[in-house]
Amino acid sequence: MSELPLLTIEAGKTERHYWQDLWRYRELFYFLAWRDILVRYKQTILGILWALIRPVLTMLVFTVIFGRIAKLPSEGDVPYPILVFSAMLPWQFFANAFSDAGNSLIANANMITKVYFPRLIIPASAVIVSFVDFLIASVILVGLMLWYGHQPDWKLIALPGFVLMAAAAAFGAGLWVSALNVKYRDFRHVIPFIVQFGLYISPVGFSSSVIPDQWRLIYSLNPLAGIIDGFRWALLGSASTLNQDALLLSGGIIVIVLLSGLLFFRSTEKGFADVI
Amino acid sequence: MPSSDAMTAAIVAEGLSKKYLIAHQREQADLSLRDALARGVGQCLKAPFRPWLKGDPESGREEFWALSEVGFEIRPGERVGIVGRNGAGKSTLLKILSRIVEPTRGRFSVRGRVASLLEVGTGVHGELTGRENIYLNGALLGMRKAEIRRKFDEIVQFAEVERFLDTPVKRYSSGMYVRLAFSVAAHLEPDILIVDEVLAVGDISFQKKCLEKMESVTGGGRTLLFVSHNMSTVASLCSRSIFLANGRVALDGPTDAVINEYFAFLDNACDLSTRTDRKGTGEVRVTRISLRSEAGAPLNAVAPGQTVDICLAFSNRSPQPLRGIRSMITVHNRQGQPIFSQHNQLSGTDYGALPEQGEFICRIPRLPLNSAFYKLSYTISGFGDSTLYDQLADAIEFKVAGTGFFPNARAPSNSYGQTLVDGYWRLGEPADQGNYAEPVISS
Numbered sequence: 001m002s003e004l005p006l007l008t009i010e011a012g013k014t015e016r017h018y019w020q021d022l023w024r025y026r027e028l029f030y031f032l033a034w035r036d037i038l039v040r041y042k043q044t045i046l047g048i049l050w051a052l053i054r055p056v057l058t059m060l061v062f063t064v065i066f067g068r069i070a071k072l073p074s075e076g077d078v079p080y081p082i083l084v085f086s087a088m089l090p091w092q093f094f095a096n097a098f099s100d101a102g103n104s105l106i107a108n109a110n111m112i113t114k115v116y117f118p119r120l121i122i123p124a125s126a127v128i129v130s131f132v133d134f135l136i137a138s139v140i141l142v143g144l145m146l147w148y149g150h151q152p153d154w155k156l157i158a159l160p161g162f163v164l165m166a167a168a169a170a171f172g173a174g175l176w177v178s179a180l181n182v183k184y185r186d187f188r189h190v191i192p193f194i195v196q197f198g199l200y201i202s203p204v205g206f207s208s209s210v211i212p213d214q215w216r217l218i219y220s221l222n223p224l225a226g227i228i229d230g231f232r233w234a235l236l237g238s239a240s241t242l243n244q245d246a247l248l249l250s251g252g253i254i255v256i257v258l259l260s261g262l263l264f265f266r267s268t269e270k271g272f273a274d275v276i
Numbered sequence: 277m278p279s280s281d282a283m284t285a286a287i288v289a290e291g292l293s294k295k296y297l298i299a300h301q302r303e304q305a306d307l308s309l310r311d312a313l314a315r316g317v318g319q320c321l322k323a324p325f326r327p328w329l330k331g332d333p334e335s336g337r338e339e340f341w342a343l344s345e346v347g348f349e350i351r352p353g354e355r356v357g358i359v360g361r362n363g364a365g366k367s368t369l370l371k372i373l374s375r376i377v378e379p380t381r382g383r384f385s386v387r388g389r390v391a392s393l394l395e396v397g398t399g400v401h402g403e404l405t406g407r408e409n410i411y412l413n414g415a416l417l418g419m420r421k422a423e424i425r426r427k428f429d430e431i432v433q434f435a436e437v438e439r440f441l442d443t444p445v446k447r448y449s450s451g452m453y454v455r456l457a458f459s460v461a462a463h464l465e466p467d468i469l470i471v472d473e474v475l476a477v478g479d480i481s482f483q484k485k486c487l488e489k490m491e492s493v494t495g496g497g498r499t500l501l502f503v504s505h506n507m508s509t510v511a512s513l514c515s516r517s518i519f520l521a522n523g524r525v526a527l528d529g530p531t532d533a534v535i536n537e538y539f540a541f542l543d544n545a546c547d548l549s550t551r552t553d554r555k556g557t558g559e560v561r562v563t564r565i566s567l568r569s570e571a572g573a574p575l576n577a578v579a580p581g582q583t584v585d586i587c588l589a590f591s592n593r594s595p596q597p598l599r600g601i602r603s604m605i606t607v608h609n610r611q612g613q614p615i616f617s618q619h620n621q622l623s624g625t626d627y628g629a630l631p632e633q634g635e636f637i638c639r640i641p642r643l644p645l646n647s648a649f650y651k652l653s654y655t656i657s658g659f660g661d662s663t664l665y666d667q668l669a670d671a672i673e674f675k676v677a678g679t680g681f682f683p684n685a686r687a688p689s690n691s692y693g694q695t696l697v698d699g700y701w702r703l704g705e706p707a708d709q710g711n712y713a714e715p716v717i718s719s
Contacts, residue, residue: 004388004467009372011293011379024418031415035401035408042403042444114398115416116375270378273371274296 018266022118032125037132051136055092059085062205072206078236079148085141086235087204087228089134090166094224095195097130097167101174102191105182109276119269120262123174127167134163141235155234162230169223169254175261179268182276203228216246223257226250286468286499287350287373291382294343294368294523342368343523345382352387352467355500357514357531359507359538362673365523366503370394370470373501388467391417395472397457402446406437406456409445413460427463434489435459450691455482462489468499473506487513505649505675507535539576548671559594560601560630560656560665565672570639578674580696581642581681588636588654590666597629600659603636608651608670609694615650616695621659644696645676646687 007017041047059081066072067080074083101123105112108122145151173194181187202224203211211219220226226247233242343365350356358366371377373384374392399416400409410431414424424431432438435455437448445453471490490500491513504510510517510531517534519527519541527537549563567575568585578584586605592598604619618638620627627636636656651673656666681687681696 006385006387007390008383008385009375009379010383011381027421028415031412035404035412038408039401039403111399111416113371113376114395116392117416117418273376 018118022120025117025121028117028121029125029128032121033128033132036125036129040129048136051133052140055085055088055137056140058092059088062088066205070206072210075207075209075232075236078150079144082141082144082148082150082236083207083232084205085144086232087202089137089141090162090227090231091199091202091204091224092137093130093134093163094166094170094227095198096133097127097170098174098177099191099195100126100130101171102177102181103188104174105178105272105276106185106188112276113273119272120175120265123178123265124171127171127174130170131167151237152235153237155237157234159231159234162227162234165223165230165251165254166227168258169227172254172258172261175265176257179265179272182268182272198222198224207232216243217249220246220249221253223250223253226254284352285349285385286352286354286388287348287384287386287501289349289373289382289384290347292343292346292369292372292379292384293341293381294365294372294377295380296340296342297338341523343372343379346520346523346525347382348518348525348528350499350501352499353497354516355502355514357510357517357534358501358503358520359505359510359517359534360520360526361542364520366520367394367472368523369520370472370501370503374470386468389418390468390470391461391464391466392470393417393458393461393472394470396454396461400445400453400457403444405444406432406435406441406448409456410460413457414464417461417464418466419460419464431459431463434462434485451482458482458486462486466498468501470501472503507538511535542576548668551668551671553668555667556656556664558666560590560592560598562588562590562636562654562656562666562668562671564589565652565654567674576675577677578643578645579678579680580645580647580676580687581679583639583641584643586638586640586652588638588656590634590636590656592630592632592634594630598658598665599627599629600661601627601630601665602655602657602659603627603638604655604657605638606653606655607645608653610649610651612651615645642681643676644681646690646694646696647677648690648694649673649675 041050044050046053062084063081066084067074074080104122104126105119112119112122177187177191201222208216208219208225208229220243227250229242230247346365346369358369360366368377370392371394372379373386374390374394376392376394397413399413401412404412410428411421411424415421432441435452435458437452437456440448440452445456448456469490487509490502500513502510502514514531516529517531518525519534519538521541526541527534548565554561566587566589567578568587569575570583570585572585575582575584588603588605602619602621604617606617607615609615618640620636620638651670653669654667654671655664657664679686687696
């Protein structure tokens, strides 16, 4: 029997096997995400169309309000719907991933009190679910671009990098909120507030070029500004320019949020089952 | 250095302790809405900083050691039962060994893959089909996808749900649900299997099947840690048992000896003089509760259909004579749902002036409860002035087991209902429209 692995748990000591465990449970990532996707569209008539309806309606409203009524400028000759939708995609991805990850631990409280697995899997799989929605909604952007005959150029290859930034931002913020949510349910009310507020302070309905230059750096303290600018830069072709300082600032903040989120999550994780 | 025994043991626990902070309910309710608001606002302001505030003297929290200094060693292949009353620390111990919660002090080592089944059906999702749930549940219990696929047919067969594999689980009967969930867990091949009282659900034949499966699972050198309130199950499955009382190991040894000790302990457990969770003025206090048969013999367990006296011994310390006393008992099941209540005014009994010592005795003819564990709460109050003298929730737990309610047959299993009622069946004529009696409308 002695060839079996020995595991020792001691009070107050962090275990060395955590990352190994995470690897061992990698299939659970997939299964939890798969469950959430299956469950979401069961007993619905429109099914997966729901992943399309929300961003499209928001895009229409924003195009009318910001483009037609407020007559804000687009970037170059880019049609306003494409300008809005290229920001809508990362924004919806972030907002969904962040709120689902933030609520994920509480939603799975029953599992947490009855089964062991690295808890990091739960918010991570919430981000994966939102990523699937993101992929589905991307189809609309492709459609819009074909409709308006707008062609992206070589900068498109940078897009996965910006997707990764959005995922990291949502995961990092989601880790913070989900861990805090376990003990203080107040944070459940903070999530919709952040999402709603964030939509207004992020350049979703308008181009960030409308922000005066001297405010541009402060504006980039909002990591979503950097991500959205990056999306537009990669998608909209030559019309869009990228402010490198702003991007670096956004990126730096995302790294800080993600690392601190991981640290906080890991340090509180062991107590989840006690307080949830 | 660990001893040579510890080198080969499947589980070694040393000084395991778990502390919880329990918040006390305030004695007085909020005096006014203003007070309530003021306190609420104060707490809201403090809430974000609470993790950084060291103590919180206001909240009146008390330390509670659910487990203290528990140590043992279990050899590979051993089957060990864990017994004890509710709140003795059994579940806490299993949760620590399953790595769900962290011990406050102490350490433990486990050798090999651990699978724990603390609840049947954790993570089973009602919207998903049986097939989907088998995969999800398996993954949750730590099985690999390939492993689940390999055992899929076996799992389905054991659960007897072949025909409903593609039906959402929410449409399953509770029996099917339990069978499916247990079946997945039963086909894990862990080196150490930790099982909490999960077999209390399901019908008897399936329970038997599960026990057999567990025995065969543990046949090949696998270790089993098993919690149950059912002593006959423990006795048949485990050769060694650990008896936990108040978070400590009271006895660790051969199952027979442990069970005897446990029953002796239960006999003394009805003494309520040390309970601190009472409410009320305390002028009248119930000091002991016992269950007695019609003939007055104390009962360890009551049989369904047996006539039982529930006796609440009290002492009355009130300086002035107390009249119009209401003694009420409420029986809950383990899940906390109330099953029935009784009080003396229902039978029109007035005790008159209450003596200094005595017993409130409630006779229940033909106890209509199915076999299970029940909890008894009582309230002693005034009838006219509604003064609360003494109240204790979950004062004792008692067991109903055996047969006898139906003279000719065994009672339906617990999953069909916790109360037993008489019924008389007959065969009637085929009913057509004409056979129905006209409804009688009384004028």
